Every structure is written in structure tokens, then in C-alpha cells.
Amino acid sequence: MRSTRREFMKTAAVSAVVAATSGGAVAETVLRPEPIRWVKSVCRFCGTGCGVMLGVRDGRFVALRGDAKHPTTKGLVCAKSLFLPKIVQAKDRLKVPQIRKNGVLKDASWDEAMELVASKFAESIQKHGPDSVAFYGSGQAMSEESYLANRLFKGGIGTNNVEGNPRLCMASAVGGYVTTFGKDEPMGSYDDIDHAKVFFLVGSNTAECHPVIFDRILATKQARKDVLVIVLDPRRSPIAEIADVMLDPKPGFDLPVFHSMAHVIIKENLHDPDFIAKHCQFKIVKDGKPVNVSFDDYVKFLEGFTPRKAELQSGVPADQIVEAARLFAKGPTMSFWTMGLNQRSRGVWANNLMHNLHLITGQIGKPGMTPFSLTGQPNACGGVRDTGSLCHILPYGRSVKKAKHREEMEKLWGAKPGTIPPKPGLNTIEMFRALARDEIKAMLILTTNPGQSLPNASVYRDAMGKPRPGKPFICVIDAYPTRTTELADVVLPAAMWSEKTGVFGMSERRYQLHPKIIDAPGESRSDFDVLLDFATRLEEKGVVPKGYIGGKFKTTDDIWEEMREASRDTAYDFRGITRERLRNERGVRWPAPTPNHPGTSRRFVKGEDPILDAGPYADNTLKPGEIKFYAAPKFRATVWLRPPLGPSEPPDDEYPFVLSTGRVLEHWHTGTMTMRARELRRSYPECFCEINPKDAKRLGIKNGSRVKITSRRGTAWAKARLIAGPREGMIFVPFCWEDDPSLINRVTIDAYDPGSKQPEFKICAVKLEKA
Amino acid sequence: MVGAYVRAKTADLGGTRRRAEEIEGLETFDLEREGMFGVVVEGPSIDAVHDVIEGRLTRLEGVLGVFPVSLEIDDPSVPTGAVKGTPGGVS
Numbered sequence: 088m089r090s091t092r093r094e095f096m097k098t099a100a101v102s103a104v105v106a107a108t109s110g111g112a113v114a115e116t117v118l119r120p121e122p123i124r125w126v127k128s129v130c131r132f133c134g135t136g137c138g139v140m141l142g143v144r145d146g147r148f149v150a151l152r153g154d155a156k157h158p159t160t161k162g163l164v165c166a167k168s169l170f171l172p173k174i175v176q177a178k179d180r181l182k183v184p185q186i187r188k189n190g191v192l193k194d195a196s197w198d199e200a201m202e203l204v205a206s207k208f209a210e211s212i213q214k215h216g217p218d219s220v221a222f223y224g225s226g227q228a229m230s231e232e233s234y235l236a237n238r239l240f241k242g243g244i245g246t247n248n249v250e251g252n253p254r255l256c257m258a259s260a261v262g263g264y265v266t267t268f269g270k271d272e273p274m275g276s277y278d279d280i281d282h283a284k285v286f287f288l289v290g291s292n293t294a295e296c297h298p299v300i301f302d303r304i305l306a307t308k309q310a311r312k313d314v315l316v317i318v319l320d321p322r323r324s325p326i327a328e329i330a331d332v333m334l335d336p337k338p339g340f341d342l343p344v345f346h347s348m349a350h351v352i353i354k355e356n357l358h359d360p361d362f363i364a365k366h367c368q369f370k371i372v373k374d375g376k377p378v379n380v381s382f383d384d385y386v387k388f389l390e391g392f393t394p395r396k397a398e399l400q401s402g403v404p405a406d407q408i409v410e411a412a413r414l415f416a417k418g419p420t421m422s423f424w425t426m427g428l429n430q431r432s433r434g435v436w437a438n439n440l441m442h443n444l445h446l447i448t449g450q451i452g453k454p455g456m457t458p459f460s461l462t463g464q465p466n467a468c469g470g471v472r473d474t475g476s477l478c479h480i481l482p483y484g485r486s487v488k489k490a491k492h493r494e495e496m497e498k499l500w501g502a503k504p505g506t507i508p509p510k511p512g513l514n515t516i517e518m519f520r521a522l523a524r525d526e527i528k529a530m531l532i533l534t535t536n537p538g539q540s541l542p543n544a545s546v547y548r549d550a551m552g553k554p555r556p557g558k559p560f561i562c563v564i565d566a567y568p569t570r571t572t573e574l575a576d577v578v579l580p581a582a583m584w585s586e587k588t589g590v591f592g593m594s595e596r597r598y599q600l601h602p603k604i605i606d607a608p609g610e611s612r613s614d615f616d617v618l619l620d621f622a623t624r625l626e627e628k629g630v631v632p633k634g635y636i637g638g639k640f641k642t643t644d645d646i647w648e649e650m651r652e653a654s655r656d657t658a659y660d661f662r663g664i665t666r667e668r669l670r671n672e673r674g675v676r677w678p679a680p681t682p683n684h685p686g687t688s689r690r691f692v693k694g695e696d697p698i699l700d701a702g703p704y705a706d707n708t709l710k711p712g713e714i715k716f717y718a719a720p721k722f723r724a725t726v727w728l729r730p731p732l733g734p735s736e737p738p739d740d741e742y743p744f745v746l747s748t749g750r751v752l753e754h755w756h757t758g759t760m761t762m763r764a765r766e767l768r769r770s771y772p773e774c775f776c777e778i779n780p781k782d783a784k785r786l787g788i789k790n791g792s793r794v795k796i797t798s799r800r801g802t803a804w805a806k807a808r809l810i811a812g813p814r815e816g817m818i819f820v821p822f823c824w825e826d827d828p829s830l831i832n833r834v835t836i837d838a839y840d841p842g843s844k845q846p847e848f849k850i851c852a853v854k855l856e857k858a
Numbered sequence: 859m860v861g862a863y864v865r866a867k868t869a870d871l872g873g874t875r876r877r878a879e880e881i882e883g884l885e886t887f888d889l890e891r892e893g894m895f896g897v898v899v900e901g902p903s904i905d906a907v908h909d910v911i912e913g914r915l916t917r918l919e920g921v922l923g924v925f926p927v928s929l930e931i932d933d934p935s936v937p938t939g940a941v942k943g944t945p946g947g948v949s
Contacts, residue, residue, distance in 0.1 A: 100898045152927065306865075
């Protein structure tokens with residue numbers, strides 16, 4: 088049968104949709120235009136980790152479709168992903184290295200650029216010591232790249248000044264998991280969505296930021312009439328449409344709501360005393376130190392959070408708190424949260440209180456019962472959190488503070504004993520503050536855009552780019568010009584994800600391989616190649632031991648072998664996730680200690696989590712299905728008694744509004760990629776400010792008019808969008824636009840959580856005026 | 859050309875689908891799933907297709923969400939050659 092190209096395309100489109108909605112059953116019937124080669128990969132955007140098929144023709148990346156065979160995302164992708172072929176081929180991709188000369192970036196050779204970068208770093212290390220240099224990486228770099236940079240800086244140069252943008256989005260979730268369960272990363276998986284009857288969505292605009300997850304929740308709700316959704320968010324984002332109970336607290340005052348739900352659950356005897364007795368301990372911080380208390384002390388503490396009292400503190404009606412608590416306890420309940428909980432000066436505490444609810448009801452480690460932190464980047468989990476590429480940690484759950492952990496990594500890396508400092512390096516905000524003070528003399532920034540994404544951005548933009556005697560040296564590696572490359576002394580052109588081979592680790596602990604399908608444009612190189620080159624030059628200049636990295640690794644496959652070995656005897660053990668498996672399978676969820684292990688859906692559960700079967704955490708006295716929090720002190724998860732503190736900068740007479748920032752469906756983070764698809768840019772051509780119509784009326788602001796948003800730190804302008812989304816007294820502005828008037832992070836606050844060091848992007852005080 | 863599926867309020871699935879079919883360049887098809895139907899959207903440019911999906915389909919009464927599954931780009935204007943230079947300058 089002959090058919091036209093149009094018919095081919097149409098058949099393929101219909102087949103893809105049918106396949107996606109029927110679990111992939113007819114995926115093989117897809118008719119494809121002959122010249123196209125389809126390659127299995129993973130999406131470049133958020134942490135959902137959607138499986139994608141990339142279409143290649145004549146050496147060009149020309150098509151993308153959801154991978155119907157993917158076990159968890161089953162052929163679904165969002166609009167952003169579909170435009171990746173255009174984004175990768177954007178006209179303004181960086182293609183040659185550039186060096187700033189007389190204030191202007193000029194094209195240069197790789198050798199000239201790399202020699203300058205290495206010289207500047209070596210000079211700084213020799214004159215001012217290892218802590219005078221820093222690395223700022225990304226949850227978008229490949230795992231192998233983050234691991235290599237971490238290895239170089241901590242074990243080669245000898246500084247813990249290694250950070251990454253997950254500090255801005257995930258650090259409080261890490262803090263929550265670690266302080267409650269002893270180790271980072273979710274214990275559940277997307278499998279739980281199909282079993283849950285109650286979804287508790289907190290501070291998460293799942294519909295726009297994780298649309299494929301939202302669809303799965305929606306599908307569950309459509310398929311089973313007894314599925315209910317509780318939303319806790321001061322802004323009515325699109326998920327409010329499916330909420331059965333909508334709780335909208337005053338921004339930053341949700342901690343009393345969590346405590347009050349716990350109060351109701353225990354008061355109404357809806358808790359699980361057996362689970363609590365077996366698996367929990369209770370703690371409060373006194374005089375700066377955690378102290379064990381009893382369940383009775385916890386119950387007494389919760390008396391301060393009766394629904395009526397919580398209503399006074401949070402603004403959420405008492406009857407709604409009671410209803411939410413009863414539903415939560417009934418379950419099975421799966422909780423999701425993102426930045427609304429994490430980007431807070433009490434982010435770790437908020438995470439703890441979320442876990443408290445699951446622990447006191449025993450809703451953990453069973454189908455449909457789990458707390459689950461969604462991630463915003465494709466590789467914040469696998470690449471930065473798991474590889475230990477932050478200033479206080481080492482790979483796979485190790486800490487720089489622990490001598491044993493430092494020794495283990497120094498031995499594996501072949502580093503000189505004592506090279507890794509025992510003191511954590513500078514966290515992101517402190518690192519950029521040190522840059523502003525010219526104490527950090529040289530910084531390498533990789534695959535991220537702090538010139539737009541840091542809070543209180545003007546200060547840190549000046550730190551990176553303002554000419555001054557002794558200004559620190561800034562090297563930026565990126566695929567596109569950004570608000571950060573414009574501040575750099577050297578810009579190195581990077582290959583995009585489809586132009587290099589590596590691993591992304593997404594929200595549910597699944598490690599997935601994305602293969603190189605096309606060549607990078609111009610002279611662009613992968614970050615991995617650049618880091619290898621950089622390390623070799625530092626070795627030649629004597630600031631890193633000879634042979635420490637140079638000559639050891641040729642490809643990302645080589646370093647993956649070392650990474651697998653680094654996971655041995657840890658709670659992450661993924662020695663069984665070989666490169667071959669990654670090439671053949673649609674990812675594997677760690678732990679997976681042996682090549683024939685299928686991966687783990689639920690951690691801490693005997694019979695599911697292989698860590699309980701062999702190795703240092705093994706316990707063969709347990710029966711299948713029994714839970715053991717093996718990484719927690721005395722194997723007990725902690726229920727925390729946290730004070731209900733509010734935000735760092737609540738509104739006042741001078742700055743009476745709360746500003747919250749976030750994303751929209753079509754754009755991702757600072758828009759570096761999505762703004763390069765004209766169709767996506769057109770969907771939101773300019774920055775907007777959501778204002779509650781009641782506030783707008785009071786201020787005389789009309790829909791579509793320009794507004795000026797001012798905080799104690801800076802000013803931004805946006806188009807007013809009147810919508811009953813934000814509660815009264817609150818405005819919402821996405822941070823995706825790069826033009827100066829819309830650069831909302833000039834306004835946001837750089838106060839941060841004392842535990843997680845994550846800045847409070849979600850709440851600061853502003854005034855709002857007609858522009 | 860974009861293939862997508864639409865989740866709609868089950869009570870008025872037929873009405874929602876009829877309203878969708880009135881959109882030019884859009885065809886619907888059956889899916890064996892409750893509360894859903896499939897669409898193929900064609901247009902002279904990706905812009906036009908995007909406008910249909912985001913500007914019209916997602917705003918139809920009864921539509922809960924539109925989830926694109928496949929996108930075919932057949933656009934010879936997509937550049938492949940090297941482009942030199944980048945905007946620069948200190949802020």
C-alpha cells in the first residue's frame with residue numbers, strides 16, 4: 088500500500104496517542120517515514136523523567152515523541168519536551184569559546200580559552216589556597232559530569248566549595264528526608280500513584296510543572312470515583328480544579344496546618360499506634376540540640392494546634408483542617424510537594440511535618456502510601472544529590488564531616504589522604520557572597536544561569552560581572568547565551584543532552600541513559616570533555632596530583648564504572664545498573680545491587696528493598712513486607728516537634744504584599760531553552776504578575792496594565808493578570824523571562840533555611856503599584 | 859502535526875468532543891479509555907498548531923487537560939549551519 092508522507096505522519100500521530108493511552112500495546116504498529124531513525128532517550132526538562140524517542144534524519148534531530156514502552160510515563164510528554172528538536176537547533180547556540188577582552192567577549196580557540204581558565208584557577212590556588220576557588224554546577228548536567236567535577240574539586244584541588252543549583256530547589260527536601268529517615272531520596276515511586284486513594288498536593292503546581300505526573304493523578308481520579316485530592320497552597324494554581332479540599336494558608340504559615348492535622352488524627356484515634364511504637368521516635372530541638380521526647384509529649388505539643396488555633400495562625404478554616412486530616416488518615420495517601428514547601432526559610436521543618444503525617448498514620452512503605460518530593464530538574468537527584476556534589480556531602484550518602492567517609496572516597500579516587508577537608512564548603516548563597524567580597528577568586532559555572540536564577544540577583548550579578556580591581560574570574564559553560572554568560576570572563580560552548588551520552592537520575596530514583604544521537608554544533612564540547620581537559624591542565628600546573636584524573640577516564644562509560652563501585656555498601660547500591668542495562672532497559676530504580684536485580688519500587692520494605700537482604704544494612708529476621716528504616720538512628724524515623732515559625736520577611740505597612748515566584752506550563756526555569764522555541768515564547772511573550780482581583784480593584788490596577796513590584800532589594804515590572812489564583816495580599820510572578828524589567832529575582836530575598844541553606848524564593852514582602 | 863489526547867469531564871464527553879471537532883485543522887478519534895478522546899492537529903506551521911491546542915482546545919468547556927504525545931517537525935527552515943558570535947557585555 089502506498090501512502091503520502093502526510094498520511095504516514097498522521098498514522099504515526101494517531102498510533103502514538105493510542106499507544107500512550109493503552110499502555111503501549113500497539114506501539115509497534117507505528118508507521119514511520121523510512122529515513123528516520125528512532126532512538127530511546129529521556130526528556131531534558133523536569134525531574135519526572137519521561138521516556139522519549141528521538142527521531143534522527145540526515146544527522147539532524149527532527150522529531151520527538153513519548154516512549155510508549157516507558158514503564159512509568161508510558162508515552163506521555165509535555166509541550167516543552169515536544170519542542171526540544173527546535174530548541175537544540177536554535178540559531179544562537181554557542182559554538183566557539185569566547186574570552187572577554189577590553190570588556191567584550193571575543194571568539195577564541197579552545198586551547199587559548201582552556202589555558203586561561205586553568206591558569207587563573209592554578210594561580211588562585213597557589214596564592215590563596217584551595218578554598219579560593221569554587222564550582223557551581225547543575226541538576227541538568229549528566230551524573231558523570233557532576234561526579235567528575237566533585238571528584239576534581241574535593242579530592243584533587245582539596246576544597247569543598249562545590250555547589251549546584253539543586254540548592255535552590257531541592258535542598259529542603261534533602262534535609263527533610265535526611266533528618267526524618269536518615270538518608271535522602273524518596274522511599275516510594277510513581278507506582279504508588281495507581282494505588283493511592285488520597286493525593287495530598289502541597290506547594291506544587293503539578294499541572295504545569297509536572298504535567299505527566301498530573302495526568303497520572305487525573306487518570307487515577309477519573310478511573311476510580313473514590314479518589315480524592317487535598318490541595319494545600321496559598322495560590323489556586325490549575326490543580327485547584329481537581330481539589331476536593333482546598334486549603335489556602337497565609338503564605339509561609341502552613342506549619343500550623345500540618346500540626347493541626349496531626350492533632351486531629353491523634354485526637355480522633357485515626358493514628359497507627361503499632362507503627363509508631365515499632366518505627367518512630369519523637370524529637371524536639373532544645374538549646375540548639377535535638378532531644379528525644381515521648382509520644383505523650385508530642386500529643387501535648389499538638390494541643391497548641393487545635394484546628395481553631397491553627398485557623399488563627401494560618402487563616403485556613405478549622406473545619407477544612409479537620410476534613411483534610413480525616414481524609415489523609417483514611418488513605419491510602421500519597422503526598423507530593425515541590426518548591427512551595429522547599430523554597431522556604433523553614434523548608435526542612437515543613438518537609439519534616441509532611442513526613443510526620445505519614446509516620447503517625449503508618450502510611451509509608453505500602454502501596455499508595457508515601458511522601459514523595461517531586462524534582463524540578465532532570466538530574467538534581469541522580470546528578471547532584473546522589474553524587475554528593477554539594478558542599479557538605481560526598482557520593483552516595485556520605486558526609487564530608489565523617490572521617491570514614493572521606494577516607495573511603497579518597498581511597499576510591501586515589502586522592503592523597505587528607506585532601507578532602509572535614510569542614511563543609513560554602514553553600515550557594517555564601518559562595519556568591521564570598522565572590523562579592525572577592526574572597527572566591529575563580530569560579531566555574533556549569534549548565535546553569537545564576538545571573539537570572541539567584542535571589543536578590545542584582546547583588547550577585549555585580550559579584551560576577553561588575554568590573555573592579557581584583558574582580559574574581561568567572562568561567563561559564565553553557566549551550567546558549569544567558570544572563571550569566573554575559574557576565575563571564577570566559578564562555579565555553581557546551582553540547583546539549585542529545586549531543587552526548589550520559590545518565591539522568593529522576594524523582595523516583597530511576598537512572599536512565601540518554602545517548603548521543605547527533606554531533607554538537609560548531610566547536611561545542613560536552614561538559615565532561617571540558618572537565619577532563621581542565622583537570623589535566625590543573626595537573627600540569629601542579630595544583631592537582633599528576634594522573635589523578637588525566638588519563639584515567641576517556642568516556643562517561645569509564646567513570647560510570649567507578650560511580651557504581653562508589654555505591655557499594657551504601658543505601659544507594661546500584662552496582663547492578665551496568666551501562667549495558669541502561670542501554671537496553673528504560674532505566675532502573677536504585678537500589679539494584681546485582682545485574683539481575685529489577686530495581687526497587689519501595690525502599691525500607693523487606694522483600695522489595697535489596698539493601699535489607701545483603702550488605703551492611705541486611706536484616707534477615709524481617710518478614711516480607713516488614714519495614715525497617717535502616718539508615719535512621721536506632722532504625723526509627725523521627726517525628727519532629729517543630730515550632731510554627733513563619734517566613735523571614737512577612738509583609739508590613741511599607742511592603743504589604745507577599746511575592747511568590749514559580750513557573751508556567753510552557754516555560755522552564757530561566758527560559759534558556761524554552762524561550763528559544765518561538766511557539767513556546769509566543770504562548771507567554773512577556774512576564775506577568777497574577778493579582779487577586781480584590782487587591783487590583785483596591786489599587787486601581789486593570790487587567791493587562793503594567794505594574795511595578797518593589798522589595799527592599801530591587802524592582803521589576805510585569806503585565807497585570809487579574810485572577811483569583813493568589814489569595815488576597817499575595818502576588819505571583821514566574822521567573823522565566825530574561826529581560827531586565829522582568830527579572831523578578833532582583834526582587835526576591837536571599838534569606839535561607841538554616842538547615843538546608845535553601846533560599847526563600849516563595850515568600851518576600853513587596854509593594855505593588857501601577858507602573 | 860501534533861497527536862494528543864484530551865481528558866474531559868466524563869458527564870459531557872460527547873459534547874466536548876463535538877465542540878472540539880468544530881475547530882479547523884483538528885480531527886478527533888476514539889480512545890478506549892473513559893473520559894478521553896484523541897486529536898490530531900495539523901497546520902501550516904507549528905505556531906498555528908500550537909494556537910489551536912493552547913488557544914482554543916484547552917479552553918473549551920469540559921476540557922480538563924490536553925496532553926500532546928507526538929510532534930512531527932517537517933521544517934526545512936531549521937538551521938543546521940554554524941552561527942558565530944553571541945551577545946555579550948557586562949551588565
